[in-house]
Amino acid sequence: MTKQKKPDPKPKGSLDEMMRQLPYDEFNLPIPERFPEKIMTARAAKAIVHSECWTDANPMLNLSSFVTTFCEPEAREIFADGSFRNFADPDMYPHTKDTEFTCVRWLHDLWNGPKDAEPYGSATIGSSEACMLGGLAHKWNWVEARKKAKKDFSRPNMVTGGNVQIVWKKFLRYFDVEPRIVPLKPGNYRLTAEHLDKYVDENTICVVAIAGQTFTGEDDDIQEIHGWLDKYERKTGISIPMHIDGASGGFVNPFLYPDYKWDFRLPRVQSINASGHKYGLVPPGLGWVVFKDRKVFNENLVFYVNYLGGEAATATLNFSKSSAPILVQYYQFLRLGREGYTRIMRHTLSHAEYLRDRLTKGGRFKIMNATQRIPVVALTLDKSVKKYNEFDISNKVRERGWILAAYSMPPDAQMVNSLRIVVRPHLNRNVAELLADDIERACDFLEKHGGNATPPKLHEAHKASVAKC
Numbered sequence: 394m395t396k397q398k399k400p401d402p403k404p405k406g407s408l409d410e411m412m413r414q415l416p417y418d419e420f421n422l423p424i425p426e427r428f429p430e431k432i433m434t435a436r437a438a439k440a441i442v443h444s445e446c447w448t449d450a451n452p453m454l455n456l457s458s459f460v461t462t463f464c465e466p467e468a469r470e471i472f473a474d475g476s477f478r479n480f481a482d483p484d485m486y487p488h489t490k491d492t493e494f495t496c497v498r499w500l501h502d503l504w505n506g507p508k509d510a511e512p513y514g515s516a517t518i519g520s521s522e523a524c525m526l527g528g529l530a531h532k533w534n535w536v537e538a539r540k541k542a543k544k545d546f547s548r549p550n551m552v553t554g555g556n557v558q559i560v561w562k563k564f565l566r567y568f569d570v571e572p573r574i575v576p577l578k579p580g581n582y583r584l585t586a587e588h589l590d591k592y593v594d595e596n597t598i599c600v601v602a603i604a605g606q607t608f609t610g611e612d613d614d615i616q617e618i619h620g621w622l623d624k625y626e627r628k629t630g631i632s633i634p635m636h637i638d639g640a641s642g643g644f645v646n647p648f649l650y651p652d653y654k655w656d657f658r659l660p661r662v663q664s665i666n667a668s669g670h671k672y673g674l675v676p677p678g679l680g681w682v683v684f685k686d687r688k689v690f691n692e693n694l695v696f697y698v699n700y701l702g703g704e705a706a707t708a709t710l711n712f713s714k715s716s717a718p719i720l721v722q723y724y725q726f727l728r729l730g731r732e733g734y735t736r737i738m739r740h741t742l743s744h745a746e747y748l749r750d751r752l753t754k755g756g757r758f759k760i761m762n763a764t765q766r767i768p769v770v771a772l773t774l775d776k777s778v779k780k781y782n783e784f785d786i787s788n789k790v791r792e793r794g795w796i797l798a799a800y801s802m803p804p805d806a807q808m809v810n811s812l813r814i815v816v817r818p819h820l821n822r823n824v825a826e827l828l829a830d831d832i833e834r835a836c837d838f839l840e841k842h843g844g845n846a847t848p849p850k851l852h853e854a855h856k857a858s859v860a861k862c
């Protein structure tokens with residue numbers, strides 16, 4: 394008989410107590426190259442994680458991003474409560490799941506979906522996943538229609554502008570759709586109907602137009618594009634739907650410009666996406682895609698699984714995810730309603746207008762987004778400024794903690810640089826004034842001492858992807 398090894402004596406106290414009794418100086422050890430071998434106290438691990446992020450930017454001062462950086466304590470509590478509920482498990486959390494549909498129904502209403510339609514849509518991780526689902530729906534509908542008509546369905550294309558966010562270039566490549574991207578030109582940074590005749594044809598699955606674009610915050614000329622597609626249909630018999638990428642504009646236009654028709658009021662607009670985590674005022678991790686009617690989202694894209702209990706439908710690219718941002722969106726809709734969102738967006742826009750007027754008054758900057766709707770200030774330096782560029786200003790204000798995006802525009806306007814300030818609701822007038830002071834001070838300094846920033850070089854693979862698209 395083999396001799397049994399004596400078990401280790403049981404540690405005293407609970408696991409938590411034992412962990413807390415471990416020595417504190419372990420957080421002075423270097424971070425190992427390989428997967429950590431040993432246990433460490435919760436406090437030590439927390440101290441390391443916290444301290445490692447100390448020199449990162451302050452998210453509140455990061456005005457290069459559209460993503461929410463403030464919410465009320467009640468919203469934070471809901472976020473914490475929801476974070477361990479797996480949203481992919483509707484059988485266990487049916488009421489949590491219901492909040493998603495309520496939000497979809499409310500968004501369908503907010504975006505003026507027809508009253509007799511069956512609202513359909515989904516919460517997603519962000520607008521990127523939402524755009525992919527919108528694009529896939531249009532690709533499937535086009536393929537089915539082509540098959541039914543016994544026509545070639547091997548060469549789908551999508552038409553959009555050079556101002557699209559990278560997600561659409563990903564969609565086109567990942568899902569094998571030919572990119573038909575209308576280039577920009579200096580002075581015009583949005584998609585209009587001007588060149589559509591060279592891009593649209595019978596293989597076009599949809600035209601994607603943006604409400605609140607990434608580069609300048611402008612809307613594409615959605616109504617003109619819609620009108621052009623109407624004429625195209627009368628001429629050719631080919632009916633092409635539109636998807637609106639309302640990542641930012643989807644939560645601004647309905648509140649600030651209720652009479653402006655950019656949404657489901659336009660018959661060709663069949664799907665809209667928006668980022669809950671941008672002007673939807675939810676912490677990162679939430680997008681929405683909403684279809685004008687249930688039938689726009691092809692049933693073949695829906696899967697039914699029973700791994701987690703009862704049968705559940707799944708039609709997103711991701712499966713498991715936290716319920717937290719969805720519950721916070723539900724909270725924000727209830728808490729603010731149209732009245733609250735309208736008030737917040739009005740204040741935010743007025744701060745953007747204040748910044749824009751103050752910075753352009755001195756003649757140093759030109760406005761790039763004359764047709765601006767969302768609270769974004771997009772500026773380019775006047776030709777008379779020779780000693781420094783937009784990248785110098787961005788670098789200089791960084792010394793005061795501000796993060797402002799400086800970038801060169803997409804083709805064929807790449808010779809134009811932009812300095813962009815995304816004004817979010819947490820900025821009050823006082824902070825807007827401090828920022829304007831710091832930008833002006835940075836320009837005065839650069840005027841005197843000159844700047845030496847060069848636009849960052851595009852990564853080779855990125856250049857290739859821009860060229861390809």
Ligand SMILES: Cc1ncc(COP(=O)(O)O)c(C=O)c1O
Binds near residue numbers: 459641
């Ligand atoms: C117009 C537009 N579309 C899509 C996206 C992608 O959104 P998300 O970051 O929510 O995935 C962005 C992000 O900035 C955007 O501005």
